[in-house]
Amino acid sequence: MYRNYRQSLFEHLRAVLGEKFQVELPRLTVEEPPKVEMGDYALPIAFELARTLRKAPCKIANELVAAIGSVPGFTGFKVAGAGYINCRLDRNEAAHQLAARVERLPQGIDFILVEHTSINPNKAAHIGHLRNAILGDTLVRMLRAANYQVGVENYIDNTGVQVADVVVALAHLQQMNLAGVERWMRELAARKERIDYACWDLYANVSQWYEAEESEKQARKQVRLDTLHALEVGGNETAAIAERVSTAILRRHLETMLRLGIEYEFLPRESEILHLHFWDAAFALLKQTGVLYPETEGKNAGCWVMRRAGTAGADGESPGRPDEEAKVIVRSNGTVTYVGKDIAYHLWKFNKLGLDFGKRVFRIYGTPPNERICWISCEPNLNDPTVEPSYFGKADAIYNVIDSRQADPQNNVIEALRGMGFAHEADNYHHFSYEMVALTPRSAMELGYLVSDEDQKRAYIEVSGRKGFGVKADDLIDKLIRAAKAEVDARHSERGEDDRQSIARKIAVGALRYYMLRYTRNTVIAFDFQDALSFEGETGPYVQYAIVRAANIFRKAGVTPEEALQQFESIDASPYFSGADGDSLWELWLLASKSVHVLERCIQSTEPAYMAKYAFQLAQQFSNFYHRHHILTEADPVRKTLLLATAAITQRELIRALAWMGMEAPDVM
RNA sequence: GCGCCCGUAGCUCAGAUGGAUAGAGCGAACGCCUCCGAAGCGUUAGGUCACAAGUUCGAAUCUUGUCGGGCGCACCA
Numbered sequence: 211m212y213r214n215y216r217q218s219l220f221e222h223l224r225a226v227l228g229e230k231f232q233v234e235l236p237r238l239t240v241e242e243p244p245k246v247e248m249g250d251y252a253l254p255i256a257f258e259l260a261r262t263l264r265k266a267p268c269k270i271a272n273e274l275v276a277a278i279g280s281v282p283g284f285t286g287f288k289v290a291g292a293g294y295i296n297c298r299l300d301r302n303e304a305a306h307q308l309a310a311r312v313e314r315l316p317q318g319i320d321f322i323l324v325e326h327t328s329i330n331p332n333k334a335a336h337i338g339h340l341r342n343a344i345l346g347d348t349l350v351r352m353l354r355a356a357n358y359q360v361g362v363e364n365y366i367d368n369t370g371v372q373v374a375d376v377v378v379a380l381a382h383l384q385q386m387n388l389a390g391v392e393r394w395m396r397e398l399a400a401r402k403e404r405i406d407y408a409c410w411d412l413y414a415n416v417s418q419w420y421e422a423e424e425s426e427k428q429a430r431k432q433v434r435l436d437t438l439h440a441l442e443v444g445g446n447e448t449a450a451i452a453e454r455v456s457t458a459i460l461r462r463h464l465e466t467m468l469r470l471g472i473e474y475e476f477l478p479r480e481s482e483i484l485h486l487h488f489w490d491a492a493f494a495l496l497k498q499t500g501v502l503y504p505e506t507e508g509k510n511a512g513c514w515v516m517r518r519a520g521t522a523g524a525d526g527e528s529p530g531r532p533d534e535e536a537k538v539i540v541r542s543n544g545t546v547t548y549v550g551k552d553i554a555y556h557l558w559k560f561n562k563l564g565l566d567f568g569k570r571v572f573r574i575y576g577t578p579p580n581e582r583i584c585w586i587s588c589e590p591n592l593n594d595p596t597v598e599p600s601y602f603g604k605a606d607a608i609y610n611v612i613d614s615r616q617a618d619p620q621n622n623v624i625e626a627l628r629g630m631g632f633a634h635e636a637d638n639y640h641h642f643s644y645e646m647v648a649l650t651p652r653s654a655m656e657l658g659y660l661v662s663d664e665d666q667k668r669a670y671i672e673v674s675g676r677k678g679f680g681v682k683a684d685d686l687i688d689k690l691i692r693a694a695k696a697e698v699d700a701r702h703s704e705r706g707e708d709d710r711q712s713i714a715r716k717i718a719v720g721a722l723r724y725y726m727l728r729y730t731r732n733t734v735i736a737f738d739f740q741d742a743l744s745f746e747g748e749t750g751p752y753v754q755y756a757i758v759r760a761a762n763i764f765r766k767a768g769v770t771p772e773e774a775l776q777q778f779e780s781i782d783a784s785p786y787f788s789g790a791d792g793d794s795l796w797e798l799w800l801l802a803s804k805s806v807h808v809l810e811r812c813i814q815s816t817e818p819a820y821m822a823k824y825a826f827q828l829a830q831q832f833s834n835f836y837h838r839h840h841i842l843t844e845a846d847p848v849r850k851t852l853l854l855a856t857a858a859i860t861q862r863e864l865i866r867a868l869a870w871m872g873m874e875a876p877d878v879m
Numbered sequence: 880g881c882g883c884c885c886g887u888a889g890c891u892c893a894g895a896u897g898g899a900u901a902g903a904g905c906g907a908a909c910g911c912c913u914c915c916g917a918a919g920c921g922u923u924a925g926g927u928c929a930c931a932a933g934u935u936c937g938a939a940u941c942u943u944g945u946c947g948g949g950c951g952c953a954c955c956a
């Protein structure tokens with residue numbers, strides 16, 4: 211609603227400026243007045259026009275107000291300050307519009323592919339992965355709320371060095387063959403131990419083993435390389451071990467994410483990219499378009515390389531000399547680098563490769579009739595013949611949720627696409643970048659890690675899977691649920707155990723998702739248990755609590771929010787929207803009307819944190835309202851209807867905002 | 880050395896397209912449950928927006944420089 215009025219104001223203004231002032235501004239700024247009693251939109255155009263029209267802003271503003279005349283939905287335009295034009299909505303009318311229907315965004319036409327999570331399947335997920343998955347899942351929910359068609363992928367690097375390292379730990383250090391590994395996995399299961407946790411330690415140990423003996427270092431690194439090579443080639447026992455272990459860990463990752471309500475539709479794996487020869491097709495295209503060229507001299511002699519974005523290239527400053535800054539795509543031994551494989555994969559995403567993954571069912575979410583299939587890549591001869599997820603591999607736009615440290619390789623892929631003539635695809639390739647999650651020294655010490663004096667002085671310490679340094683995702687979720695459960699137990703002894711557990715889970719998820727979303731993307735989160743486990747102040751549970759309080763009012767009043775809004779339709783609220791009291795009431799309605807406007811802003815700027823901030827502010831104003839007005843004892847029936855409608859509207863928009871962030875309020879808390 | 884990001888209250892962070900008196904949360908002090916639930920609300924204290932110059936009607940926001948911090952810049956992924 212706020213968005214609609216803003217647009218009609220915008221259009222009206224554009225027309226007036228064109229007709230009466232013969233000016234056309236490339237963009238009109240519409241702001242918000244600092245105080246609600248001043249109006250609902252503020253226009254600073256008079257300042258912008260002052261120079262070109264050579265008149266005082268105040269004078270221009272007055273002329274503009276006269277020229278604007280009347281706009282449907284608005285009651286007046288007033289000049290304020292040094293030349294602002296403050297626009298005031300017809301509060302009663304706007305409130306009735308808001309109450310009458312749930313506003314949505316216009317239909318998005320494109321198919322958008324979002325890739326997130328993408329954890330190496332060799333160890334348990336940690337808090338850094340949680341930030342990635344929560345950001346990605348929230349982006350998906352927001353795009354879907356805006357009526358885009360969205361596909362969700364989780365890329366699985368099942369043939370990379372990280373998986374190879376765990377295989378080295380099992381096959382080389384512990385001398386296990388395939389049967390041995392399978393027995394080990396059965397034993398873990400029998401002891402109810404988790405393979406992702408077990409591998410967390412194995413991975414840290416083997417990383418240490420590589421470095422431990424100086425004299426052995428070379429030989430040990432060779433074991434790693436040989437193992438990696440065996441995984442890439444496939445069809446051998448080492449690869450089979452990797453397949454068993456990485457798939458079991460992948461299943462664990464999906465379970466972890468499902469606890470937060472995060473699901474995937476397709477799991478493309480690197481093994482298929484290799485076995486289906488995606489690279490060969492990409493290589494041909496890259497050579498054909500001249501993006502890739504063979505280097506004959508210098509440090510990269512014998513490699514196929516591409517010019518790095520932002521550099522002069524081989525014909526730049528010193529023609530004839532090799533471009534030493536070039537990015538190696540094919541090594542001198544003929545193997546392909548990560549960026550090379552990624553180029554092939556992204557050609558597939560945009561349907562420019564002429565090849566496709568086979569797909570089979572990996573797991574099913576939900577229960578009939580509401581089932582969602584999660585597909586995994588496979589060889590085409592194993593392809594599931596029944597259902598084909600049609601849209602993967604032909605995206606109009608893509609979002610890759612990947613941390614900011616990988617900005618360079620991401621740009622390499624984008625520039626390769628552009629170089630191949632896929633400018634439109636390159637423009638619609640979005641690296642959804644975010645900063646890492648680190649640990650505060652305090653949290654690190656709480657976890658029992660040894661923290662050097664030097665590190666203790668730092669604001670945060672980077673987590674490291676290789677060192678086994680970090681907070682495991684499930685441990686954190688367990689801890690949050692336990693903390694929430696203790697609070698619920700203390701408040702709701704009348705409820706059954708299952709009930710309390712379910713409430714605690716919603717609160718824990720709300721706290722965690724909010725915590726990961728409240729920081730803007732380019733802020734490093736210095737993870738702190740005290741902050742993350744807090745349910746007070748600017749947190750998810752605070753917002754949930756506002757919803758629960760509203761629900762309590764309706765329960766005690768004996769009406770549903772829908773009925774309250776229906777009753778509101780027949781009253782004239784105008785008298786109650788004036789004066790200081792009316793201003794504060796209207797302020798809540800106005801804020802509630804902004805949800806879709808905020809959603810649009812979040813998508814445009816790919817910044818989910820705005821929604822978190824918005825939900826908190828709306829909850830905060832509701833708490834304010836809750837304390838100021840005692841609804842159930844209100845004597846004036848018209849006023850009571852208005853107050854109930856206020857609670858209904860706020861609750862409705864809070865629930866929507868939380869849903870866009872993957873959060874849900876329990877019925878009590 | 881080059882590139883990207885950051886520096887705002889004691890701490891953690893917001894401040895979209897330059898705009899009206901720079902805001903939250905936490906922490907601190909004090910107050911509010913006979914009341915729709917206190918996971919809440921109110922009051923108070925707390926700021927040279929790192930520093931300097933510039934651009935202009937106007938700068939936390941734009942430009943340049945300085946200082947301080949983070950992250951990248953592999954024939955790793």
